[in-house]
Amino acid sequence: MSAESNSVDLTSSSSQYSVENPAPFIEAARARTKRTPRGGRTNFEMQAWVFMRLSGILLVVLVLGHLLIQLVLDGGVSKIGFAFVAGRWASPFWQVWDLLMLWLAMLHGANGLRTVINDYAERDNTRFWLKMVLYAATVFTVLLGTLVIFTFDPNIQ
Amino acid sequence: MSTPTLEKSSGAPEAAQSSDDHLITLTMRVRRFNPEVSDEVTWVDYELRMDPKERVLDALHKIKWEIDGTLTFRRSCAHGICGSDAMRINGRNRLACKTLLKDINPEKPITVEPIKGLTVLKDLVVDMxxxxxxxxxxxxxxxxxxxxxxxxxxxxxxxxxxxxxxxxxxxxxxxxxxxxxxxxxxxxxxxxxxxxxxxxxxxxxxxxxxxxxxxxxxxxxxxxxxxxxxxxxxxxxxxxxxxxxxxxxxxxxxxxx
Missing domain, CATH: 1.10.1060.10 (Alpha-helical ferredoxin)
Structure with a gap:
């Protein structure tokens, strides 16, 4: 009976289903049900949203300033070398600038990717592991960058 | 006591011909799905003679009433108030009862599909x-x-x-x-x-x-x-x-x- 139902015939009504034997109900993908876990009473999504706006504004200044200094002013990109970086990081101002830029850009980007994963990963498992990879990469990059900025030794051999 | 006007309308097939002049031939391409006969979705073309000032809903009615009665869609008031006949027409969500055929280029086939993101139950009907x-x-x-x-x-x-x-x-x-x-x-x-x-x-x-x-x-x-x-x-x-x-x-x- 079920093998026959594969033939397409839109004109004749199917005898397969009836009131006693209704067609199977098709559940929508990730539909809201009573069992859907309700997000707790946290403001995390709101804080993430606000963080994106504020860090975005700060990053415009930090990144454009960074690009201007590194690539345009004072001979442009050709001046960049070990000595140039060592000279800049001797000043706490540029250390703070670069540290702020590192943290904000990494968290801003990671949060953006988190929302992209939330939007586009369809299976719970896929979503979980993609986010774990993202968080691991973010933590690694942020920690490594912070370590370098604070322990930079201009007299390295 | 027949007037010339009467003569004309009673006698001539041309009169019927000319009253047909404002009609255009258009193709409705409808996404059909019936889980009781097949898991497969099919696109079916319907050739219609319609007044371009009519609505997409009128075209669907013409298909259902004159060509294929199995076509399934929702509509209640048919005047843009009840919100039953939202569908994807030429790739955009619209009300079939508020969309005139002349406004969506009837020279090309007009595609009609159910709204996206909700389970399709049959043809243009989704689980709301x-x-x-x-x-x-x-x-x-x-x-x-x-x-x-x-x-x-x-x-x-x-x-x-x-x-x-x-x-x-x-x-x-x-x-x-x-x-x-x-x-x-x-x-x-x-x-x-x-x-x-x-x-x-x-x-x-x-x-x-x-x-x-x-x-x-x-x-x-x-x-x-x-x-x-x-x-x-x-x-x-x-x-x-x-x-x-x-x-x-x-x-x-x-x-x-």
Whole structure:
């Protein structure tokens, strides 16, 4: 009976289903049900949203300033070398600038990717592991960058 | 005592011919699906002679009444009020009863499909339950404390104006099913539910604004909106949906509404 139902015939009504034997109900993908876990009473999504706006504004200044200094002013990109970086990081101002830029850009980007994963990963498992990879990469990059900025030794051999 | 006019109309097949002149031949390309006969979706073309000033709904009626009675779609009032016949026409969510054939280039085949993101039950009919579940979740009714007043609850014209735009919603689901976030994750409340929450959050007579804001502060609430403006483009009532969502976000941040 079920093998026959594969033939397409839109004109004749199917005898397969009836009131006693209704067609199977098709559940929508990730539909809201009573069992859907309700997000707790946290403001995390709101804080993430606000963080994106504020860090975005700060990053415009930090990144454009960074690009201007590194690539345009004072001979442009050709001046960049070990000595140039060592000279800049001797000043706490540029250390703070670069540290702020590192943290904000990494968290801003990671949060953006988190929302992209939330939007586009369809299976719970896929979503979980993609986010774990993202968080691991973010933590690694942020920690490594912070370590370098604070322990930079201009007299390295 | 026959007048020339009478003579003409009684005698001539040309008269019928000329009354047919304003009609054009067009192709309706309809996405057909019937789970009782096949799991497969098929696109079926229907050639019609229609007046270009008629609506897509009239074309669907012509197909159903004169060509293929198995074509299934929803419509109730057929005049843009009940919100039953939202469908994807030429790739855009519209009401079939408010879309004139001449406005969507009838020279090319007109594609008609069910709205996206909800389970298709048959042809153009989708399961609206997830949509209405989200609607119910925002408590779309007046909530007040204390005793009921003996007279009507009064409101100034300015207070009424505050949420006037969002009272126009007819729950056709055109906005929610045009939202790419909803397409990928049906747990998102969706624009329509937020619009209807907005209607009560900004109503000076209602006293459950905080509660509704708390519901929309959820992981699947307003913060999932990516401001793509698909909902505003899709709304057949011209509601500024994205603006309403942004106003709810702002109310959540400032707690002023």
């Amino acid at each position: 339950e997830p949509f209405f579940q989200a609607y119910r979740d925002v408590m779309p009714f007046l909530i007040t404390k204390g005793n009921e007043p003996t007279r009507e609850r009064k409101q100034s014209a300015e207070d009424r104006e505050r949420f006037d735009d969002t009272t126009k919603c007819i729950l056709c689901a055109a906005c929610t099913t045009s939202c790419p976030v909803f397409w990928n994750d049906g747990q998102y409340f969706g624009p329509a539910a937020i619009v209807n929450a907005h209607r009560f959050i900004f109503d000076s007579r209602d006293e459950a604004g905080e509660q509704r804001l708390e519901i929309l502060n959820d992981r699947e609430g307003v913060w999932r909106c990516r401001t793509t403006f698909n909902c505003t483009d899709a709304c057949p009532r011209g509601i500024e949906v994205t603006k309403a969502i942004q106003e709810v976000k702002r109310a959540l941040l400032t707690r002023r509404f």
